Amino acid sequence: MTEMQKLYLLVPLAPLFGAIIAGLFGWAIGRRAAHTITILGMMVCLVASIVVFQDVMAGNVFNGPVYTWLASGSIHFEIGFLIDPLSATMMIVVSFVSLMVHIYTIGYMAEDPGYQRFFSYISLFTFSMLMLVMSNNFLQLFFGWEAVGLVSYLLIGFWYTRPTAIYANMKAFLVNRVGDFGFLLGIALVLMYFGTLDYAAVFAGADRLSGNTIELFPGVPWSLMTVICILLFIGAMGKSAQFPLHVWLPDSMEGPTPISALIHAATMVTAGIFMVARMSPLFELSETALSFVLIIGAITAFFMALVATVQYDIKRVVAYSTLSQLGYMTMALGASAYSAAIFHLFTHAFFKAVLFLGAGSVIIAMHHQQDMRKMGGLAKYMPITYMTMLIGALANAGLPPFAGFFSKDTIIEAIHHATVPGAGFAFMLAVAGVFVGGFYSFRLIFYTFHGKERFADAHDPDVLAADADARAAGQLTDHAHDDHHDDHHGSHGKPHESPWVVTFPLVMLAIPSVCAGWLIGSFVYGGYFGSSILVSPEHPALAMLAKEFQGVVGMMRHALATQSFWLAVAGAATAWFLYIVRPELPAKLRRQWGFVVTILMDKYGLDRFNDWFFAGGSRALGTGLWKGGDVAIIDNVMVNGSARLVGWFASVIRHVQSGYIYHYAFAMIIGILLLLTLAYTR
DSSP states (O other): OOHHHHHHHHHHHEEEHHHHHHHHHHHHHHHHHHHHHHHHHHHHHHHHHHHHHHHHHTTTOOEEEEEEEEEEEEEOOOOEEESSSSHHHHHHHHHHHHHHHHHHHHTTTTTTHHHHHHHHHHHHHHHHHHHHHHHBHHHHHHHHHHHHHHHHHHTTSSSTTHHHHHHHHHHHHHHHHHHHHHHHHHHHHHHHHHOOOOOOHHHHHHHTTTTOOEEHHHHHHHHHHHHHHHEEEEEEEHHTTTTTTTHHHHHHGGHHHHHHHHHHTTSSSSHHHHHHHTTHHTTTHHHHHHHHHHHHHHHHHHHHHHHHHHHBBHHHHHEEEEEEEEEEEHHHHTTTTTTHHHHHHHHHHHHHHHHHHHHHHHHHHHTTTOOOGGGGOOOOHHOOOOOOOHHHHHHHHTTTTTTHHHHHHHHHHHHHHHHHHHHHHHHHHHHHHHHHHHHHHHHHHHHSSSSOOOGGTTOOOHHHHHHHHHTTTTOSOGGGGGTSOOOOOGGGOOOOOHHHHHHHHHHHHHHHHHHGGGGGHHHSSTTTTGGGGGOTOOOOOOHHHHHHOOOHHHHHHHHHTHHHHHHHHHHHHHHHHHIOTTTTTTHHHHTHHHHHHHHTTTTGGGHHIIIIIHHHHHHHHHHHHIIIIIIIIIIIIHHHHHHHHHHHHHHTTTTTTTSSSSHHHHHHHHHHHHHHHHHHHO
């Protein structure tokens, strides 16, 4: 094993080592040692990732096994790494954002009794994501895929004494099982038809099998590639929270804010985007699969953005923002703009982490109050948090020169030039979503940091009534673990800026939220990904954009003449008018548009549908198997039934075994008579 291969191993093993020490021995080594060891592990991981990235940029790509887990005939199940520009980029993003979250956690979780356990979980979460992005085969991909799902279950339900947290983590786990079932079927088809799980071998043989069909229903042939790609994407719909498997993501807010940031910014939800980009040699062979991906992304991007406009919980606004941004990434994948999707994943990781961690900073200052209606005027009390969140909101809204503008605008233009069926529908929703994105981003900023200071009026009857309505609609969450805090800030004096362990990660993440988009020239149009991503000549959207690209400054200048830019500005201006100039209007509009607001607050009824169909269906199936299978068939028929049959037979036989000689003689005579009768009839 070369020195560089040892470095590849160090990247995932450093956080794993920290997770093991903090998890198994945290009780003995104490809080300081637990966070020191896990943060050191993340620092080692980040430094190693940077060295690996530099090596990859120098032209050194690695693809090979590290360990053979199992061999069955000619098929080998291996742990292996594929280190190329795509995986090296993901390694940098995951390790950097995770390091910032680790540092932030010192301040946010300072008073939590599960301090060491939380550090163990987030390090284990990082290890799982790194194993996923570094994999060179479907087996390891599936291991990382399931591992991030398992650890997310532990983290969302971290405060396990809260019924809402337990409900949320079970919901995330079960919804992801729906997606993962499709994902596993897709991998099974790959193994069945290709005879290997190695990426390189599968991609090399894809053209050969592109004309094959498979009959899911007798007499109805489907393209093999279409079936494989759609099944794999169903897995991505679960992990990357695409409609209709998105319902778990907003409820994941029940977990502590640091893990909300980590899940939404750099891990788990980006796994599906990464996976589809990695599988580009397969998806490029199926126009149907690309169209399916494009339409699902469009629905998610627009309709989830609408839900964000009626949320009051500061974390839920950012959560629905994540759903919308993931929809944009998915649309880019469907338009064969894979590098644009990864570029938006790259920029989004920074500004979404800023928004989540900034929301956590506000929650700390407000003593774990999350209702934006009980905030207001915080800008002068929390200048660092305010400035960093403002940067995050500008990037999220897609305004230049901030990072989100370059990636989002590129995606919209790529969809406009896309040739796959459904591109027109997706473009319409993508453009409409720009206005909504500008509105909800600045609604959060104006509601939280500007206007009247409402935290002193927390006991006002109108505020309390609105709070009760919002809780009934599922807009706000209860925080039973924070009973030692006063829910309302009035008794604690004025809010103040968070400690440096909270603000330092905010500043470090705000910097790339401003300038990361300036890398668009080499990242999207400069052949940065090389052979990591394959785009067929039939899908020329990005190639057409590359001819029109005039550099970062030229792109910003061009934006002034585009509808996307002015729609984002119009969304921000609408939020300013409604929440600063005329703050009484939103309540009037909610009453006038009550039907629409009710639909949005009810999240289109999808939560209730999932509770009825998936959860209710599972319970009904379980009850049927229990009563019909276990009780009726196994217990009553097989176990008790066989016992009753033996008892009945014994009750008949014991009449013969009476102890009287004449009974035995009579039985012998009957037996002889039967034997003679049989002999005679033959």
